[in-house]
Amino acid sequence: MDVYFTICAVAVLLFLLWRVSRRPDGFPPGPRGVPLLGYIPFVKRHDPVYPFKAMMKLSEMYGPVVGFYMGPRQAFISVCGYEAVKEALHNDDIIGRPHLPAQQERTYGKNLGIMFTEGQFWQEQRRFTLRHLRDLGFGKTSIEDMMIDEVVELLDEITAVAAADPDRVVDYKGIFNISVINVLWAIVGGERYRRDDRNLKKLLQTLETIFRSGNALRSAVPMPAFVFRMFPFLREYFGTRNDLFTALIGYFESVIKEHEETFKENEPRDFIDVYLQEIRNRSDPTFHVEQLVSIILDIFAAGAESVTNSIGFVLLYLLHHPDVQRKMQEELDVVCGDSLPKFEHRLRLPYTEAVLMEVQRIGNIAPFTVPHLATKETRIKGFTVPKGSIVSINIHSVHNEVAYWKDPHVFRPERHLDARGKVIRTDHFLPFGAGKRLCIGESLAKNTFYLFVTALVKTLRFSAVPGQPLPTLNPRNGFTLGYEGFLAVTHRRC
Numbered sequence: 238m239d240v241y242f243t244i245c246a247v248a249v250l251l252f253l254l255w256r257v258s259r260r261p262d263g264f265p266p267g268p269r270g271v272p273l274l275g276y277i278p279f280v281k282r283h284d285p286v287y288p289f290k291a292m293m294k295l296s297e298m299y300g301p302v303v304g305f306y307m308g309p310r311q312a313f314i315s316v317c318g319y320e321a322v323k324e325a326l327h328n329d330d331i332i333g334r335p336h337l338p339a340q341q342e343r344t345y346g347k348n349l350g351i352m353f354t355e356g357q358f359w360q361e362q363r364r365f366t367l368r369h370l371r372d373l374g375f376g377k378t379s380i381e382d383m384m385i386d387e388v389v390e391l392l393d394e395i396t397a398v399a400a401a402d403p404d405r406v407v408d409y410k411g412i413f414n415i416s417v418i419n420v421l422w423a424i425v426g427g428e429r430y431r432r433d434d435r436n437l438k439k440l441l442q443t444l445e446t447i448f449r450s451g452n453a454l455r456s457a458v459p460m461p462a463f464v465f466r467m468f469p470f471l472r473e474y475f476g477t478r479n480d481l482f483t484a485l486i487g488y489f490e491s492v493i494k495e496h497e498e499t500f501k502e503n504e505p506r507d508f509i510d511v512y513l514q515e516i517r518n519r520s521d522p523t524f525h526v527e528q529l530v531s532i533i534l535d536i537f538a539a540g541a542e543s544v545t546n547s548i549g550f551v552l553l554y555l556l557h558h559p560d561v562q563r564k565m566q567e568e569l570d571v572v573c574g575d576s577l578p579k580f581e582h583r584l585r586l587p588y589t590e591a592v593l594m595e596v597q598r599i600g601n602i603a604p605f606t607v608p609h610l611a612t613k614e615t616r617i618k619g620f621t622v623p624k625g626s627i628v629s630i631n632i633h634s635v636h637n638e639v640a641y642w643k644d645p646h647v648f649r650p651e652r653h654l655d656a657r658g659k660v661i662r663t664d665h666f667l668p669f670g671a672g673k674r675l676c677i678g679e680s681l682a683k684n685t686f687y688l689f690v691t692a693l694v695k696t697l698r699f700s701a702v703p704g705q706p707l708p709t710l711n712p713r714n715g716f717t718l719g720y721e722g723f724l725a726v727t728h729r730r731c
């Protein structure tokens with residue numbers, strides 16, 4: 238009897254394991270992993286530090302589209318290389334977002350905001366947000382003066398720090414973020430922060446902890462939120478510190494409350510007022526205060542980290558390549574004369590533009606897009622992508638494709654210039670993604686990045702600290718990539 242029971246139990250177990258690990262017809266090739274856990278525990282094997290490199294290694298083994306399971310039933314499709322990435326980004330059946338309980342923890346336990354919503358709700362909120370951010374100055378040259386004021390204050394602070402040190406050494410960790418946030422916040426919240434604002438500094442530190450502890454792959458495992466509440470240590474392993482968002486949410490709620498108290502009908506001061514007006518004008522329940530808080534959270538989180546790190550990486554690469562710094566300064570001096578660089582100079586600064594592009598290519602602060610979700614069964618490169626699959630799109634793999642870039646590991650701004658010295662525009666360069674999920678901050682980010690970097694490089698000269706090794710170019714891991722803080726000897730040029 239016991240023997241029969243054991244045989245039956247084992248048979249049932251084997252059958253269940255077979256059922257859960259069965260792959261649909263046409264599923265992309267990929268590693269098997271183990272039943273229930275899938276392949277996630279083994280990803281580190283391919284690269285112990287960076288998940289985007291691990292995915293590229295898998296793609297060398299299986300091809301540009303790799304499929305495996307994470308957890309018992311969650312299909313995960315990794316897409317690498319220009320052709321497959323382009324196809325995935327322009328496939329409208331893959332523009333959903335995973336419904337992750339832990340993700341909803343950020344925003345009142347619901348899918349709110351822009352970055353992690355989908356369907357008609359996302360489309361309408363994204364369109365509204367983008368239209369009004371543009372009207373208020375996003376990506377417009379009309380906010381140039383305000384941006385230059387921020388840059389000038391930043392330059393003064395760096396100059397003062399350098400002057401206070403006998404060797405003119407400046408620590409570049411966390412030095413740009415308040416200036417970058419001020420540009421964004423002028424449009425969203427209508428306010429300017431002082432450089433020593435302690436509350437803002439604390440919020441920015443929290444944001445840094447969230448981003449740097451993030452794991453783009455493991456955080457996509459659909460773990461129920463209560464598991465993290467019961468076993469908080471699991472947050473570290475899964476790379477998701479969504480519990481820390483509470484401080485930011487509380488702050489944005491208080492800013493909105495202040496706006497409500499001083500609100501004047503049809504006299505919007507900033508994006509918060511525009512959205513509050515829309516809530517009053519509509520009977521439509523999809524516009525509400527929790528959604529406004531969530532949009533601001535998305536914009537603030539995406540905007541603060543990304544531009545700040547991009548600027549930091551430029552200075553790091555210029556420390557490693559003084560010849561590039563010199564060439565950039567020569568071009569800036571000739572084109573801008575005594576003035577600080579402005580938008581009107583941009584088209585006459587091709588070498589500078591090429592440096593900015595090369596840092597974005599090689600520094601790659603967003604190595605993956607935000608995870609996409611297949612909203613119905615579809616195909617990539619002929620493989621079946623089942624409905625509900627998480628699709629991880631690897632931008633790093635496009636920026637490092639040998640077939641197109643030839644020597645992608647080399648920092649060489651000239652690769653972006655043609656024989657006549659004009660900037661080459663190519664869709665092999667896509668730091669902001671592409672298709673319907675394209676970054677909504679692209680134009681603001683490009684403008685801020687350009688004005689800040691050109692002003693810094695024209696006004697200051699950066700060099701390595703004598704007797705010390707050059708600071709590392711290796712990025713700090715996380716949801717995005719960050720630069721390690723570094724020291725540089727800093728002299729004022731003009």
Ligand code: HEM
Pocket residue numbers: 351352353363535536537539540541543544547602603605606607608668669670671673674675676677678679681682
């Ligand atoms: C150098 C700076 C930046 C880079 C490299 C960058 C890159 C990206 C990338 C790769 C995506 C994902 C696209 C996808 O999922 O397919 C994205 C999405 C997004 N970005 Fe940016 N970004 C930057 C700056 C900004 C700024 C300044 C903002 C603030 C407005 C912003 C707001 C967003 C939002 C809200 C999304 C989600 C869009 C959606 O899901 O519809 N980003 N960004």
